[in-house]
Amino acid sequence: MDTGLKGKRVLVTGASSGLGAAAALALAAEGAELVINSRDRGKLEATASKIESATGVKPALAVGDLADQSQRVKVILAAREQVREGVLDVLVSNTGGPPPGAFLDHSGEAWNNADKLLLDSAIGLTRAFLPGMLEQSWGRLIYITSIAVLQPVDELILSNTYRAAVTGFCKTVSNTYAGRGITANCVCPGYTATERLVNLARSRAEQAGSTAEQVLKDMAAEIPAGRIGKPEELASLIVFLAGDTGAYITGTSTPVDGGLYKGLL
Numbered sequence: 001m002d003t004g005l006k007g008k009r010v011l012v013t014g015a016s017s018g019l020g021a022a023a024a025l026a027l028a029a030e031g032a033e034l035v036i037n038s039r040d041r042g043k044l045e046a047t048a049s050k051i052e053s054a055t056g057v058k059p060a061l062a063v064g065d066l067a068d069q070s071q072r073v074k075v076i077l078a079a080r081e082q083v084r085e086g087v088l089d090v091l092v093s094n095t096g097g098p099p100p101g102a103f104l105d106h107s108g109e110a111w112n113n114a115d116k117l118l119l120d121s122a123i124g125l126t127r128a129f130l131p132g133m134l135e136q137s138w139g140r141l142i143y144i145t146s147i148a149v150l151q152p153v154d155e156l157i158l159s160n161t162y163r164a165a166v167t168g169f170c171k172t173v174s175n176t177y178a179g180r181g182i183t184a185n186c187v188c189p190g191y192t193a194t195e196r197l198v199n200l201a202r203s204r205a206e207q208a209g210s211t212a213e214q215v216l217k218d219m220a221a222e223i224p225a226g227r228i229g230k231p232e233e234l235a236s237l238i239v240f241l242a243g244d245t246g247a248y249i250t251g252t253s254t255p256v257d258g259g260l261y262k263g264l265l
């Protein structure tokens, strides 16, 4: 299937590992012109080398912490400098997740940090890149959220709260700009094998006096597909939405979760 992504200018944030790295690799495999972001230059360079060896596409780097407004501005400028005409065709907005815990476990500062990490970053990136997309009447905005927006996860109140806000933001942007060649969608990973999942399993194991391995087994048993997801399985959906293939899909939040979400819609 031709996704039409060859030569499209793409920024994937939070892309040195996990879901962001898998999305970047899959988009590069389609021939996209790629900029990748994360906070750690060393990790990002290592990921860029892997992508180049696998696909022949050499990603440009835009290093910085998207939860920090001044660093986010630098990331945006670096991305603009490294793509043709300073305009993106596709934005994949992603960062790490906030810490687990129940409501009273989190200080006011932790709430503010999660707001900056999940919501401010998504809004800031969209504010920076949507105008260029509108000028060319073509753009794809893709936000990595979580199954937590469909079915909140008890010990992830920070994630449940701010990802729901990102979902409302995305849906509104989608409604406003769908007639001008822009699509905006959220993709919602269930339990997917990344560093983040291992950390979550460790935290659950500590609470339950169990081991991370056992927690991961219990998670897999909860999933109708009977296994944890692979990052490339989320990346396939991102590629589909990013390409010409996704032209008539907008305002959606789609789980990639092996059936974990049990609701009808």
Ligand SMILES: NC(=O)c1ccc[n+]([C@@H]2O[C@H](COP(=O)([O-])OP(=O)(O)OC[C@H]3O[C@@H](n4cnc5c(N)ncnc54)[C@H](OP(=O)(O)O)[C@@H]3O)[C@@H](O)[C@H]2O)c1
Binding pocket: 013, 014, 015, 016, 017, 018, 019, 020, 021, 037, 038, 039, 040, 041, 043, 044, 064, 065, 066, 067, 094, 095, 096, 097, 098, 117, 144, 145, 146, 147, 159, 188, 189, 190, 191, 192, 193, 194, 195, 196, 197
């Ligand atoms: N894996 C799952 O099962 C799952 C399920 C539902 C939702 N999610 C969510 O999906 C997102 C990606 O998950 P993941 O599993 O890929 O997480 P991950 O393995 O922790 O990877 C996160 C990536 O984001 C980068 N990053 C973290 N904070 C950043 C920041 N402030 N600014 C820029 N880059 C940042 C990290 O690189 P550096 O350290 O180099 O910055 C890394 O490349 C997270 O928000 C996570 O909560 C994951």
